[in-house]
Amino acid sequence: MSNKNSTYILAIESSCDDTSVAVLQNGKVLSNVVANQEIHSQYGGVVPELASRAHQQNIVPVVHQALLKAAIDKKQLDTIAFTKGPGLMGSLLVGTSFAKSMALALGIPLISVNHMQAHILAHFIDDDKQSKPTFPFLCLTISGGHTQIVKVNDYFSMEIIGETLDDAVGEAFDKSAKILGLPYPGGPFIDKYAQLGNPKAYEFTHPKTKNKLDFSFSGLKTGILRFIQKNVRENEHFIKENLNDICASIQHTITAILMTKLKEASKQTGIQHIAIAGGVSANTGIRNALMTAEKEYNWKTYIPKFEYTTDNAAMIGIVGYYKFLEKQFEDVSVTAMARMKM
Numbered sequence: 001m002s003n004k005n006s007t008y009i010l011a012i013e014s015s016c017d018d019t020s021v022a023v024l025q026n027g028k029v030l031s032n033v034v035a036n037q038e039i040h041s042q043y044g045g046v047v048p049e050l051a052s053r054a055h056q057q058n059i060v061p062v063v064h065q066a067l068l069k070a071a072i073d074k075k076q077l078d079t080i081a082f083t084k085g086p087g088l089m090g091s092l093l094v095g096t097s098f099a100k101s102m103a104l105a106l107g108i109p110l111i112s113v114n115h116m117q118a119h120i121l122a123h124f125i126d127d128d129k130q131s132k133p134t135f136p137f138l139c140l141t142i143s144g145g146h147t148q149i150v151k152v153n154d155y156f157s158m159e160i161i162g163e164t165l166d167d168a169v170g171e172a173f174d175k176s177a178k179i180l181g182l183p184y185p186g187g188p189f190i191d192k193y194a195q196l197g198n199p200k201a202y203e204f205t206h207p208k209t210k211n212k213l214d215f216s217f218s219g220l221k222t223g224i225l226r227f228i229q230k231n232v233r234e235n236e237h238f239i240k241e242n243l244n245d246i247c248a249s250i251q252h253t254i255t256a257i258l259m260t261k262l263k264e265a266s267k268q269t270g271i272q273h274i275a276i277a278g279g280v281s282a283n284t285g286i287r288n289a290l291m292t293a294e295k296e297y298n299w300k301t302y303i304p305k306f307e308y309t310t311d312n313a314a315m316i317g318i319v320g321y322y323k324f325l326e327k328q329f330e331d332v333s334v335t336a337m338a339r340m341k342m
């Protein structure tokens, strides 16, 4: 049994193509195991059917590894937290069913977690390498499925004040990468080549949205496609010869769009505490731009530790911890939700 001062949480994340399990002791991460699914890269995107199958194969060994790494016996666990949504239904069902069964078998409470809320609350994981934001703050949540500016008033009081009208920013990175013939997911590749290129080599137009805080990336994707097609017609080696400059210019454009919106959000709300979250917040260009803006606009910025940016179960565990303190438990009849509001 755990001692009175410690709450041991086992957290499961299976919303997309990563099977992840973490063990937390209060807000501290004891283990955070992520099994990536290589299978999707040859298809140029996540294949839902294959993702749920891979989760099914991975879940037991990943739970086992997370407990082993944390040096915790399952009998010491106080609660099981899992991602309820949003995400791919087949993927979510694997984590949800496993979490329910495990909680039932151990006779401990079950906690459901919203994946997008978890990306934001990852900032509250106890870790020397990151600092915790103070409320209220703005969080730019950028992932493969979402692009939002969220006003975070408290752990469970969040308001979306801007979001994408079409593609998510992660999709903008991944689809641009696909046009360039790079593997999936392409975001990290664009980031890597961008570091060697000239960000001002090529110019792409910024999309306009009615609400100044909303985003639109589908036009940019089309613009990039036309630009590449035109240049490849003139020189078939255009991509190979200019890959670094193309990637740097794409990343520069996306970063500039995000920063413009963040500045507007800060102006409209008067909030100068600014955080980023989600898989795309791993991007070097975006991180650098935020640090520059911090000095220029007198912001206090919060950049999560790298391993808590892309999908991971530690972020599910920290939400689990705060919900445990408030006894926000779920009945075992709870079901996964592909679409889920914050």
Ligand code: KG4
Pocket (backbone or CB within 6 Å): 016, 142, 143, 144, 145, 146, 169, 170, 171, 173, 174, 185, 186, 187, 188, 191, 278, 279, 280, 281, 282, 283, 284, 309, 310, 311
């Ligand atoms: O949050 P996440 O792991 O999964 C979702 O919930 O969607 O985000 C995945 C997205 C992918 O689109 C991936 O290309 C992007 O994050 N990503 C990056 C970088 N690392 C991951 N995009 C740009 N630069 C990076 N370094």
Ligand code: ZN
Pocket (backbone or CB within 6 Å): 115, 119, 143, 144, 278, 279, 310, 311
């Ligand atoms: Zn995510």
